[in-house]
Amino acid sequence: MSLLRRWFDPIRSRWFYQKPTRQEVLPTEHGLNIHLRLDDVYSYLAVQQLPQLEEILSDELKPLKVIISSQAPEPPNHMSAQEWQHYCLNDAQILSKQHRFSFHETPEQPSQEALAQAETILRNTPLQGQDFLYLLEDVFHMLWQKQYGKLRTLYAMASKHHQEQHFPERVFNDDAVLASYFEFSDRKYHAVDDLLRLTRRLKQQKLLTGNPIFLINHIEWREHSISDAEELNEIQALDPELDLYIALEDPVSWLLLAYIKEELADYYNIQLTVYPLSYHGRDWFDWSLATRLSKRTEVAFTPFCRPTKEATYAMAQLYYRVPEEQRIAAMHRILQAVWTQGKDLSFKAHYQELQRELGLELQEVKQEDIQAKLKENDVLCEMKSQPDFPVLELRIDGQSYTFNSLYRVWMIESIFSNVLEEKYKIENEADSSSLTTEDKTNAEREM
Missing domain, CATH: 3.40.30.10 (Glutaredoxin)
Known part of the structure; x- marks a missing residue:
């Protein structure tokens, strides 16, 4: 290791740690953006929070800007596309169970035809604001809950009765988006993992009009979910x-x-x-x-x-x-x-x-x-x-x-809680079965 790194790293790191790391006020002129992909399962979880988030945003950040990309970069950590897809579906299923997102029991990637239909619906709709966000959530439900019949019906209506709309708060592009994220003042926040961090920042800057309640079963650091x-x-x-x-x-x-x-x-x-x-x-x-x-x-x-x-x-x-x-x-x-x-x-x-x-x-x-x-x-x-x-x-x-x-x-800790819950469930079923057998035996004796 170079002498410069050996001696300068400790000095620089101590200075960096001691200086304020949180900028008190971030500029708001670019608003709040969310980047999505229709075939990204984390985007599916994220859109389920958007209507509620939009409702408590201050006028300074409205409208929430939705940017929908059609491209994904290479999977991380040298994973194959199949490994990455399997990981995302499994991870999203865990997140949905923990935080009570709507999610299909056996999730799978939407078909290319369904993705194209969904994009047409979202491009052509004249809806704006919260109405658009509710439609966006519904379309994601159709894609990821295998409601392809509903999607085809909506696509037929959008294709027949509407032309493509152009709103500044709704953008379609080819930027490479690995997983959904929010963007605020050039800072990126993972759409699910960093949602609490984002809302804390917005609340600190008085950019929320209500109390943000999103990830209801979030476990804070140094707090235990099992204390009994x-x-x-x-x-x-x-x-x-x-x-x-x-x-x-x-x-x-x-x-x-x-x-x-x-x-x-x-x-x-x-x-x-x-x-x-x-x-x-x-x-x-x-x-x-x-x-x-x-x-x-x-x-x-x-x-x-x-x-x-x-x-x-x-x-x-x-x-x-x-x-x-x-x-x-x-x-x-x-x-x-x-x-x-x-x-x-x-x-x-x-x-x-x-x-x-x-x-x-x-x-x-x-x-x-x-x-x-x-x-x-x-x-x-x-x-x-x-x-x-x-x-x-x-x-x-x-x-x-x-x-x-x-x-x-x-x-x-979440796994520990689930293990206990399953253990108690099995014990209760065994007790119920035992009681039923005992009731039958008593009834036969009385006869």
Whole structure:
């Protein structure tokens, strides 16, 4: 690592963290835009919130501008188109269940013919404002709920009775849109994951006339969905296991591991296993996003020294030199040194300092063994077919659940709640069946 990066990163990161990261007032002259694709399942979830959002927007942001794209970029993280499509449908189904969006039990991508008909309907309608947003929601329902008969009827009417309309708040283009997002003052907000962040910003600037209530089952950081002692004991007794596949140069790996270790692991008796990955170039991250996430999760962050490829290898070497039963604590300490104490572990003095702290003077691991382990972890992670890091696999009660990123940590507690709900349902059905059998036996005796 260059001397400039080793010495300047900690100074710059400390300054960046201490300065105000939230601009008090963002300009509103470009209004609020939402970018959609008719064949994007996240757009389907997003449009279900738009009429309510439009209703509480201040006049300064009205009308909400809807931009509908016909193009999608390449899938992320080297996923195939089929893998990405499968992931999106499964993820959207989870989001719809958690936040009570309308969603089909067996979702599938709309046909090309249906997409073309839907676009014609939306291009030709003279409706504006909330009326258009309700129509937009209805059209998405028709596409994703397989209501093709209704769609054909509406298409016939739109084609026969209307010409294409041109309104400034309704745009059709070919911009590449991976998944639906809002745009406010040149800042992008994921249409579902960042909806609360967006509404907090709008509320802070007094750009909402009412209270935004959208993601009703959202689990806040450092708050637990299971607090009843009996329910907690039941989850702990199931011995949940959680595997984390982390890119060591990614600050989100530190934020996620620290949060889970500090807040969830002991609380739910989760058995953690960490699989470090080879270098993925994620040291070129958005500093402001990482800072915001650290403050949201209340995890210490900065001064840091962004790990290079050589530094991540040194981190992995330290990790695999530690006895297996001590590795979670060791990885926490390694990442803590990098992301809160500005240590460069490709620098011999810093490496040896941490080596002594971990008591590793005598343990040695061959370089080939480390490379082999990282490659093995890469293959295992790739098999999970996830679009982002870190990748998490949770196992509990005979079931396995795979998800990714800091945006999905809430799924851990949501899954626990679902497991309990299913467990109680089975027990109640068994009790009901037992009572029915007992009633029959008593009736036969009376006869």
